[in-house]
Amino acid sequence: MPSLDPLSTLIEYLRFPSISTQLEHSADLVECAKWLERLFTSMGLQATIHETPGHPIVLAKTVPDPQKRTVLIYGHYDVQPPEPLEEWKSLPFEPRIDEVEGKIYARGSSDNKAPTLAHILGVAKTLQEKGSLPVNIIFLIEGEEEIGSPHLDSFLQEHSQELGCDVIVISDTGMAPGNLPAMTYALRGVAAMEFIVRGPTCDLHSGLFGGAVGNPLTVAARLIASLHDDQGHILIPGFYDAVQPLQSWEREAAKALEKVSGGDASIKELAGVTELFGEVGFSTLERIGARPTAEVNGFGGGYQGEGTKTVLPKEAFVKLTFRLVADQDPKKILELAATYLKKQLPIGVSLEIILGHSGEACFIDPQSPNGKAAQDALAETFGTAPFLLRDGASIPIVSNFKKIFGVDVLLLGLANPDCGMHSPNENMLLSNFLSGIRLNQILLEKLK
Amino acid sequence: MPSLDPLSTLIEYLRFPSISTQLEHSADLVECAKWLERLFTSMGLQATIHETPGHPIVLAKTVPDPQKRTVLIYGHYDVQPPEPLEEWKSLPFEPRIDEVEGKIYARGSSDNKAPTLAHILGVAKTLQEKGSLPVNIIFLIEGEEEIGSPHLDSFLQEHSQELGCDVIVISDTGMAPGNLPAMTYALRGVAAMEFIVRGPTCDLHSGLFGGAVGNPLTVAARLIASLHDDQGHILIPGFYDAVQPLQSWEREAAKALEKVSGGDASIKELAGVTELFGEVGFSTLERIGARPTAEVNGFGGGYQGEGTKTVLPKEAFVKLTFRLVADQDPKKILELAATYLKKQLPIGVSLEIILGHSGEACFIDPQSPNGKAAQDALAETFGTAPFLLRDGASIPIVSNFKKIFGVDVLLLGLANPDCGMHSPNENMLLSNFLSGIRLNQILLEKLK
Numbered sequence: 001m002p003s004l005d006p007l008s009t010l011i012e013y014l015r016f017p018s019i020s021t022q023l024e025h026s027a028d029l030v031e032c033a034k035w036l037e038r039l040f041t042s043m044g045l046q047a048t049i050h051e052t053p054g055h056p057i058v059l060a061k062t063v064p065d066p067q068k069r070t071v072l073i074y075g076h077y078d079v080q081p082p083e084p085l086e087e088w089k090s091l092p093f094e095p096r097i098d099e100v101e102g103k104i105y106a107r108g109s110s111d112n113k114a115p116t117l118a119h120i121l122g123v124a125k126t127l128q129e130k131g132s133l134p135v136n137i138i139f140l141i142e143g144e145e146e147i148g149s150p151h152l153d154s155f156l157q158e159h160s161q162e163l164g165c166d167v168i169v170i171s172d173t174g175m176a177p178g179n180l181p182a183m184t185y186a187l188r189g190v191a192a193m194e195f196i197v198r199g200p201t202c203d204l205h206s207g208l209f210g211g212a213v214g215n216p217l218t219v220a221a222r223l224i225a226s227l228h229d230d231q232g233h234i235l236i237p238g239f240y241d242a243v244q245p246l247q248s249w250e251r252e253a254a255k256a257l258e259k260v261s262g263g264d265a266s267i268k269e270l271a272g273v274t275e276l277f278g279e280v281g282f283s284t285l286e287r288i289g290a291r292p293t294a295e296v297n298g299f300g301g302g303y304q305g306e307g308t309k310t311v312l313p314k315e316a317f318v319k320l321t322f323r324l325v326a327d328q329d330p331k332k333i334l335e336l337a338a339t340y341l342k343k344q345l346p347i348g349v350s351l352e353i354i355l356g357h358s359g360e361a362c363f364i365d366p367q368s369p370n371g372k373a374a375q376d377a378l379a380e381t382f383g384t385a386p387f388l389l390r391d392g393a394s395i396p397i398v399s400n401f402k403k404i405f406g407v408d409v410l411l412l413g414l415a416n417p418d419c420g421m422h423s424p425n426e427n428m429l430l431s432n433f434l435s436g437i438r439l440n441q442i443l444l445e446k447l448k
Numbered sequence: 449m450p451s452l453d454p455l456s457t458l459i460e461y462l463r464f465p466s467i468s469t470q471l472e473h474s475a476d477l478v479e480c481a482k483w484l485e486r487l488f489t490s491m492g493l494q495a496t497i498h499e500t501p502g503h504p505i506v507l508a509k510t511v512p513d514p515q516k517r518t519v520l521i522y523g524h525y526d527v528q529p530p531e532p533l534e535e536w537k538s539l540p541f542e543p544r545i546d547e548v549e550g551k552i553y554a555r556g557s558s559d560n561k562a563p564t565l566a567h568i569l570g571v572a573k574t575l576q577e578k579g580s581l582p583v584n585i586i587f588l589i590e591g592e593e594e595i596g597s598p599h600l601d602s603f604l605q606e607h608s609q610e611l612g613c614d615v616i617v618i619s620d621t622g623m624a625p626g627n628l629p630a631m632t633y634a635l636r637g638v639a640a641m642e643f644i645v646r647g648p649t650c651d652l653h654s655g656l657f658g659g660a661v662g663n664p665l666t667v668a669a670r671l672i673a674s675l676h677d678d679q680g681h682i683l684i685p686g687f688y689d690a691v692q693p694l695q696s697w698e699r700e701a702a703k704a705l706e707k708v709s710g711g712d713a714s715i716k717e718l719a720g721v722t723e724l725f726g727e728v729g730f731s732t733l734e735r736i737g738a739r740p741t742a743e744v745n746g747f748g749g750g751y752q753g754e755g756t757k758t759v760l761p762k763e764a765f766v767k768l769t770f771r772l773v774a775d776q777d778p779k780k781i782l783e784l785a786a787t788y789l790k791k792q793l794p795i796g797v798s799l800e801i802i803l804g805h806s807g808e809a810c811f812i813d814p815q816s817p818n819g820k821a822a823q824d825a826l827a828e829t830f831g832t833a834p835f836l837l838r839d840g841a842s843i844p845i846v847s848n849f850k851k852i853f854g855v856d857v858l859l860l861g862l863a864n865p866d867c868g869m870h871s872p873n874e875n876m877l878l879s880n881f882l883s884g885i886r887l888n889q890i891l892l893e894k895l896k
Contacts, residue, residue: 190655213724217745296663300748307804308805392659
């Protein structure tokens with residue numbers, strides 16, 4: 001097995017314009033997958049390329065030892081489009097190292113090539129140093145993450161036997177503010193619905209009928225207004241029933257993070273607002289990471305043009321998503337919301353509710369054996385205890401992994417906070433990349 | 449002066465395709481105006497055609513006698529487009545008499561050629577019978593009513609001296625349900641505003657920020673919801689202060705009308721709703737005619753496409769109009785509403801309020817001398833006391849006439865309820881047309 005130089009291997013990997021959303025790059029994705037396959041093979045792993053109706057999935061495994069635990073490491077080799085090109089200081093697929101900053105600039109550097117490669121090179125290094133690994137390893141590197149992983153789920157279902165594992169590791173999130181090591185232990189779930197309030201069969205003249213006919217826009221607005229009290233609490237009966245209360249160590253963790261993150265001032269700046277607003281009784285980080293929401297994403301109805309049209313419109317639509325936390329059941333939440341909305345409907349209008357997609361929240365107890373192993377590995381790698389993060393977003397693949405395999409998913413982000421993921425001049429701190437290699441070596445030892 | 453046969457004169461008038469909205473018919477409007485000029489001249493009136501940047505205005509006057517009161521009769525010779533042509537049973541500008549129905553079918557028959565001509569022929573008949581009129585007469589027949597009378601206001605301002613009058617008569621509304629005689633004694637005013645709620649500088653990810661940032665759609669919905677209580681009363685402080693309470697004769701008049709109009713069942717059918725909804729404490733006709741409203745005409749913001757987009761949008765707009773009743777001041781109402789909305793604004797969002805057009809409500813006391821004269825003339829013409837109507841719509845020309853000349857405007861509709869105004873197969877009951885001639889003769893006598 002050849003010795004793999006981390007930097008030159010990373011540069012090779014970053015040269016592939018593996019843009020999953022642009023059809024003209026399909027061949028580049030295939031070439032990139034083949035490059036990964038050769039890399040894995042050179043390390044002594046059993047590597048295979050699996051065709052999908054879209055871009056291929058690369059799978060690589062050690063020869064399984066039934067005495068050892070199995071760790072599945074997930075990553076993706078596809079990248080976001082680099083546009084707008086004119087905003088890049090160097091070409092997106094000509095990796096450039098800035099020696100002063102200690103960064104490598106290229107599309108896909110932080111999302112997700114360097115973090116994935118750190119795990120691969122960690123495994124390679126351990127194999128070279130010790131000849132074997134403390135655990136069985138499965139690498140699953142897909143090529144469609146940036147387009148919503150449309151073929152991953154069916155692949156996981158079909159190969160669930162072959163992919164059986166004890167724990168999953170994903171490094172596709174970020175370090176804590178200040179580029180400090182972090183473990184993300186919770187993600188919010190999501191439940192979507194649209195509702196349509198219908199009144200008269202066609203738009204009416206607001207002079208001839210206004211005052212005597214229920215206005216669907218007013219009714220829809222009143223339904224939305226009924227979702228919250230003026231302190232930001234959600235008023236749907238039963239909505240909070242299954243919510244795990246924040247434990248004291250979590251509130252401490254959020255406070256610790258707030259100190260390094262620049263707190264509310266930094267979030268205001270990111271959001272572009274002068275004041276934050278949220279549920280009374282919780283800090284901003286808690287509101288985002290640990291509390292469920294009812295958010296209106298879209299609302300429309302009646303006259304949309306310039307000026308005035310004195311119409312009493314026939315209908316109004318509202319697009320609504322709930323962000324959920326453990327242990328809220330998305331289906332149950334949608335049911336409760338539908339019941340609540342229906343109950344309030346005044347006479348003269350009808351309500352159609354269309355349920356949308358949903359996904360469960362994720363919670364991986366950092367005090368569980370796997371969680372502790374991850375925390376220990378992070379602490380040993382970076383020389384400082386990791387921050388514990390609750391992420392407000394929903395990452396469907398994580399929920400799906402958890403659901404299909406029934407195991408913990410460790411989210412160990414390696415991207416620096418200023419990495420420019422999805423933006424021009426995407427970059428990766430080289431020290432993070434090199435730390436990632438070491439993190440993998442220590443982590444696998446801890447997870448054995 | 450030649451004797452004017454009502455029917456053949458009406459048919460001549462109806463043959464002009466005086467469609468004001470279609471430029472290719474501009475010459476037809478001019479021809480129609482000239483025809484009116486000739487008609488007035490043949491009656492011995494001083495007739496003139498006044499050019500405007502659009503279609504001409506026809507003015508005709510008797511030689512003023514300073515001892516007599518002056519009555520201005522307003523009408524319009526332009527008509528709606530006849531499309532869709534395939535739905536007409538006969539050609540829209542080839543007047544057809546249905547002898548069984550006693551109706552004449554043609555575009556413009558009820559709106560507004562026959563009612564206007566009835567007044568002209570009433571004057572002609574009185575002149576022929578008596579050689580003079582009991583009052584001075586000014587006819588003002590415009591050619592742009594169906595396109596919003598864009599040049600009427602400036603014409604009225606410029607000719608206010610010449611057009612000075614004691615009372616104005618307009619027959620451009622309808623008879624009461626059951627084709628019963630009616631006087632419309634009130635029209636609602638209108639006041640429009642748009643407001644925009646702004647939050648973050650750009651649309652945010654509802655996972656990364658949801659729960660901590662005020663959502664402009666939610667705020668806009670809560671502002672709308674704050675406009676009414678659940679009984680349909682408007683909650684803006686001071687909103688009802690200037691509203692004239694319904695007098696007992698008005699409630700009686702509304703009840704009487706309800707009996708002949710088919711009541712709520714008929715309004716439900718017209719509106720296409722299963723149940724009506726409005727302010728508690730008032731009947732449907734009162735809600736429409738005699739009570740002010742706050743109606744949302746348009747609402748938009750956030751994602752408007754198919755499915756879901758988990759966005760926390762940067763802004764929301766609401767288009768709002770208030771229908772007003774006497775003596776509400778539109779400017780004052782907009783001020784009260786703006787103050788109320790601003791007061792409730794939560795932190796983290798801003799509110800921009802854009803004031804739109806407004807017009808005052810109209811109220812012509814049917815018990816005033818002019819009102820009584822109109823009621824008496826209607827009763828004498830039709831052999832039964834007229835119904836007294838409050839119309840929920842706003843007719844800007846009426847408010848403008850009232851404002852510029854400071855006199856009563858008598859709204860004496862002649863169109864049968866099933867006249868199909870603005871629709872295919874527009875028609876006019878010939879008996880209404882002939883009654884209109886008689887109404888004019890009696891009315892001028894009563895107004896002297």
